[in-house]
Amino acid sequence: MLIRRKPDIPSSEITDEKVYWNRRAFIRAAAGAGALALGAPVVNRLVAAAAGGRRDGGGQQGALEDKLNTYEEITTYNNFYEFGTGKGDPAKYAHTLRPRPWTVEVTGEVHRPRVYDIDELLKLFPLEERVYRLRCVEAWSMVIPWEGFPLASLLERVEPTSHARFVEFTTLYDPEQMPGQRRAVLPWPYVEGLRLDEAMHPLTILAAGLYGKVLPNQNGAPLRLVVPWKYGFKSIKSIVRIRLVREQPRTTWNLVAPHEYGFYANVNPDVDHPRWSQKRERRIGELFKRPTLFLNGYADQVAHLYAGMDLRKYF
Amino acid sequence: MVVRTQGWWVRRVVKPAVFVLALWPLAWLVRGALAGDLGANPIEKITHWTGFTALTFVLLALCVTPLKVFLGLPALVHLRRMLGLYGFFYALLHFGVYWVDQTVFAGVGFSPRLVAEDVLERPYITVGFTAFLMLVPLAATSADRMVKRLGARRWRALHRLVYFAAAGGVLHYLWKGKMEEDWAVAYGLLLVGLLSWRLVAGRLRERARAVPARGVMGVVPAHPSPLEVGD
Numbered sequence A: 001m002l003i004r005r006k007p008d009i010p011s012s013e014i015t016d017e018k019v020y021w022n023r024r025a026f027i028r029a030a031a032g033a034g035a036l037a038l039g040a041p042v043v044n045r046l047v048a049a050a051a052g053g054r055r056d057g058g059g060q061q062g063a064l065e066d067k068l069n070t071y072e073e074i075t076t077y078n079n080f081y082e083f084g085t086g087k088g089d090p091a092k093y094a095h096t097l098r099p100r101p102w103t104v105e106v107t108g109e110v111h112r113p114r115v116y117d118i119d120e121l122l123k124l125f126p127l128e129e130r131v132y133r134l135r136c137v138e139a140w141s142m143v144i145p146w147e148g149f150p151l152a153s154l155l156e157r158v159e160p161t162s163h164a165r166f167v168e169f170t171t172l173y174d175p176e177q178m179p180g181q182r183r184a185v186l187p188w189p190y191v192e193g194l195r196l197d198e199a200m201h202p203l204t205i206l207a208a209g210l211y212g213k214v215l216p217n218q219n220g221a222p223l224r225l226v227v228p229w230k231y232g233f234k235s236i237k238s239i240v241r242i243r244l245v246r247e248q249p250r251t252t253w254n255l256v257a258p259h260e261y262g263f264y265a266n267v268n269p270d271v272d273h274p275r276w277s278q279k280r281e282r283r284i285g286e287l288f289k290r291p292t293l294f295l296n297g298y299a300d301q302v303a304h305l306y307a308g309m310d311l312r313k314y315f
Numbered sequence B: 001m002v003v004r005t006q007g008w009w010v011r012r013v014v015k016p017a018v019f020v021l022a023l024w025p026l027a028w029l030v031r032g033a034l035a036g037d038l039g040a041n042p043i044e045k046i047t048h049w050t051g052f053t054a055l056t057f058v059l060l061a062l063c064v065t066p067l068k069v070f071l072g073l074p075a076l077v078h079l080r081r082m083l084g085l086y087g088f089f090y091a092l093l094h095f096g097v098y099w100v101d102q103t104v105f106a107g108v109g110f111s112p113r114l115v116a117e118d119v120l121e122r123p124y125i126t127v128g129f130t131a132f133l134m135l136v137p138l139a140a141t142s143a144d145r146m147v148k149r150l151g152a153r154r155w156r157a158l159h160r161l162v163y164f165a166a167a168g169g170v171l172h173y174l175w176k177g178k179m180e181e182d183w184a185v186a187y188g189l190l191l192v193g194l195l196s197w198r199l200v201a202g203r204l205r206e207r208a209r210a211v212p213a214r215g216v217m218g219v220v221p222a223h224p225s226p227l228e229v230g231d
Helices: A017-031 A033-050 A071-076 A089-096 A118-124 A151-158 A196-200 A252-256 A299-306 B006-021 B024-035 B042-071 B074-102 B112-121 B123-140 B144-150 B152-159 B161-176 B182-210
Strands: A103-108 A114-117 A128-135 A140-150 A166-171 A191-195 A205-210 A224-226 A239-245 A280-283
Touching: A071 A140, A103 A118, A114 A118, A128 A224, A140 A151, A151 A196, A151 A205, A151 A239, A166 A196, A191 A196, A196 A299, B006 B074, B024 B042, B024 B074, B042 B074, B042 B161, B042 B182, B074 B112, B074 B123, B112 B123, B123 B152, B123 B161, B144 B152, B152 B161, B161 B182
Parallel strands: A103 A239, A140 A280
Antiparallel strands: A103 A114, A128 A140, A140 A205, A166 A191, A166 A239, A205 A224
């Protein structure tokens, strides 16, 4: 494993008992009745996580401690323009989204293209807890305990062809379920993309839950990308299609404002947004700002992906 | 029996009521801050709210003259200075919170360096800061004796700055957002409406002076010269 184990956050700080017991509800809801047979191994895995098994939230943290944001903070303050442009809008309006039934099409430059039912996916790939920092391009950040699986597991399963160089992701387009799409604030549907090596990196996950519960609609149910070293807008929500492609795919914010949002969107304190500084960030729940860390503190794990690249040009 | 004039009602009843109501946005913030009720990012909420309120009051002050004409209530003019001063008051709070956020909360004391850098480097901050600066002389010369000291003509000329300040505020608001703020767009349209009205009304007033009996914009003047646009 490429990931270096950093000093674990005491499990007492991370998962309270209530949440721990909720895992069972989560598994039931996520995997559905058919998962009963699979229940035991999944539970074991999650118990291991709760006991402080994997903590990838480490990286190059300075003297500042990373404390989990509360469930309340994570689920009431975020951007999800499909439900409105205010950061309280997703929590208010995302109840119209129907995360079941749901399918995810995996297609393009792969040998085994398939349309997966979401519950089938969750059975195929056991969920693990990943505690990641999330840095929004708007200069705020959180620490979030995701439940997810490596995107690489899914990509390996569909066997990318030798032509596959990028991965393109697409969010659901349905103005009935996503009323924000009735207005052309962005070109819908939302699309995002990664280079194949970024997509295959073990830190890159598809998340289906947080805090041991099923992913709430406003956070991108039923399945979203999480790429912790990139600005939050790269972590596309409510995914319906994953397509492996030869050329660098178009990405929504880059289409809207190419001088402000690049394809890579790696967290970088030395490359400012044209309208504001990226040197510092406000961790939600804190008054004093923190210095923003290069690659959001995951440089040890991912800096090699960008060796030799001019990150001012490829921002 | 005492006959109450329109001016009496506005000065003695409406104005004190507006004075108190105008403190509501501040009271709302203080209550929310004390109750820990300002959401996950309270500083951002306070910054946005004070800025929004500042622009609201500046635009309200600009609405007074057209309103008094259309409603036929010339006494409304007694509210204008107060609304404008509230605009300045909230703009001052907005700027103060921004300053503290930019310096103290970034761990550099009250140092003006980061503020200066931001103002110089970020166009939307430059525009907002300039708009705020323009409000300063207006607030400073708002007292009656300042009108006398400057002379009505010069005072009026100076106070036309308020249109530039409002335009700067709207631009700052639009620019900061991701071009999707309904309120910013609405305020922009309102300002365009107010400016057009002012230009049209100014011209019509000149014509009305030439032909006094005709009335202006469908409103028959209830008293001489209802369109004191520039005052």
